Amino acid sequence: MAFLEGNAIKVGVRSLITGLLMKCVETVNFSVLVNGKAGRNIRPTRGIRAKVKEWRRIYGVLQLYESASGQALNKEKTSIMFSNNTSSDDRRRVNQEAGVVMCDSYERYLGLPAFVGRSKYNAFQSIKERIWLKIQNWKTSFLSKAGKEIMIKAVLQAVPTYTIGVFLLPKRLCTEIEGLLSRFW
Structure with missing residues (x-):
């Protein structure tokens, strides 16, 4: 969150507005509706940590979605990308558990660049x-x-x-x- 707050201050956003903006970002939580019923609250952190425990939770949500919608996750078309900070052991364990393709980067998605970068x-x-x-x-x-x-x-x-x-x-x-x-x- 320091990145967002720092940049807001840097471009001259008033401190009152920056404070309100940060409250909106820091107090967000989600819940998944399945058949109209809200599940547990999910409070986002800095991305999803690539541990097997977290993968199992994500997969549990996907299974709920599959049973509710009748659509299934196609593991042959699914791939996983890890941040550079993820250790190779954690990558290997999650990939083994997930049973999907591991990729280094997504160059394009739906015809658009997945990551734009500086230029x-x-x-x-x-x-x-x-x-x-x-x-x-x-x-x-x-x-x-x-x-x-x-x-x-x-x-x-x-x-x-x-x-x-x-x-x-x-x-x-x-x-x-x-x-x-x-x-x-």
Whole structure:
């Protein structure tokens, strides 16, 4: 929580607002509804600790969900990722108990980067490249102004739509994409 509080203060959020924000974050707890009945309260900590005991609790919740919904966890499609702070013994034990694939990192999830890191520009550079490839494929066609307008509005501007709904793209990247579209026009 010190990270959030420190950054709020650093960017100039007033101490009263910061205090209220921290109360909201620090006092959160959850309960899972199964068939309309609330289970025990779950109080989040700094992530889920990778111990076999915690995995069993998580798996118990998943089993409740499976029995309530009729959906089952597909272990062939399920993978587990551990933080760098997790010891190799704990990783091995949890993985053995879980019976799922262990992975080092998730590069992409639903077509978006799972972890953006410091450079958003580099993380989303692929959007600009996809637009450029579509333009290159269509440049050989002789399109009228109306055809180009339809191409821009229906195809090219649709490429970043899903990503923009999830992430705020860097201005530099937006400007470069805008430049590609205007040069195509």
